[in-house]
Amino acid sequence: MRRFITKISAFAAWAGKNADGAIALILAIVVGVLGILPDDQVPDALQNQLISGATLVILALVATALIRDRSRQEPLEKAFSTGALAELPERLGRLERLESLVEGTRRALDDAALVRVLGSSNEITTALAKARQDAGRWSFKGGTGTYIRAVTLPECVAAARRDKRHLAVTLEIIDPSDVEVCESYAHYRRSLSDHPDGTGEVWTTDRARKESYATVLAAFWHRQRYGLLDIAVGLSSTMTTFRWDLSSHSLVMTVEDPNRAMFALAGTFYYECSDTELRTSLEQARRVPMERYRSVPLSNEPTIEEVLELFERVGLPLPKSYTDHDVVSITRKALRAKDPYGQVPP
Template structure:
């Protein structure tokens, strides 16, 4: 009785199937009964009738199942399938975002902090190796004159290749920016730097004049050198050195710098920054380098004539000793970080 009670709800929900099953059992029993109990004609008639009833019940079950499945299929078609294009588009957005994130992380990974003077010097050496271009923006370009420019020109001359150099320093004809730069350097340290000198307004002015003189001197001696100098009326606390392979950004701390390889986000945007900044600077007419030939050891007259001819005259208070000092800084500059 307990089994029947459990089976009754199932039979009610599946009446057609239960009836068909019962009839199939009955037909099967009739088929195996002896002829003495059930006449052959009656047996055939009962089996045929039961078979038709079973087929009808099966057809009814199929129609009922189809009727039940129709709303489900409609829901799937109108719901999930209609949402499929939007979900695929969203999936594509996620994949694009993941790709962009990976590229950003790769770019950040290639921006590295240099935490010692040895690392900075090594990075500069690697930047100068086989480079065909160099862009500098900073204060007066002392390290540029002492190390970078001579080394790059020497390497280019050895390989007989073209070299493009762009230099932006503070304008020596602007006393205000020279004083601002000197005051900034003194505020960081009153002690002499690697050159043995302290920073004054006059020194800042002479260092910038020396960078201009060095550019003309090297241009006259290497025909495959394209060099430009821009003079800025504003100072920067950073120094950018950008070569074909990497960017190095240094500050006054000789043990701290940052470098980024070519092709990274930081490198490309710094390149754009240096280009736009140089375009806004006052240009030194280096195309006039042939008008005033400079000797291997430029004389006082040659230096004065050069600066007068390019429209960047030396202060009237400068005497021969000041001119010699500028020439010495231009051609025999001391490495301030040595």
């Protein structure tokens, strides 16, 4: 009984909300019943009159329902047109910005995954060794280029000669003729440690100048001996506390701490930015005229006269105070440089 009452109540509630529709439905049923009754039960005149009247009432109810539904929809349409729909372009713009932010974050995370900190001298040595493997180009920016002379340049040239391929090298070091920058660099190195480094020497202004001269001499010496080597040297009047070693495969950025370095693979954001930095910096440096490498042929063991004449020809004369012993020291540093990390090449 309770279930029946519940259904009746639900039907009554529905009929109250949809009275016009319910009445129209009932009248339609009545008209349909009248249409199928036999003529002897309902006279034709009465039947036609009832059907016509019921039809008009049904049409009136249908029209009323349409008008009511339209009146209900107008506030809703107005709300949409002035509310959510009006804000739709702005929300779409926010969605596009959010997608752009997500994409940028994803790229940053991808780059961060390929840029890491090397935490030991063994890791740094290994990373530099891998960078030298089949390297078709090498860009360096740093202090005097001691490690470049001792390891990087000889090994890269030897590998290129073995494979008979082209090698492009750019070096930017401090200007040995600029005493102030050499003094600043030596002071910076001594402030970190006043003990001899891996070469067995302490840093002085004179040593900084000789190390830079030696890098220039080494560049000419290797250029004369390998025709597929393109090498450019820039001399900077400002010092940097970083050393960039950028090869075709990766970038290793070292500092004076032998156990700390930054490493990035080619194609990452950090690698590309560093590549742009090295190119731009080299353009602002004083260029050594490497195209004059034929002007003074250097022996396998360059003589003092050859070294002096070479530096005169390229517009970088050695100081007048330098003795033959100083020239020999520069030559030895150029061709038999000691690895500053302690390894002595054969």
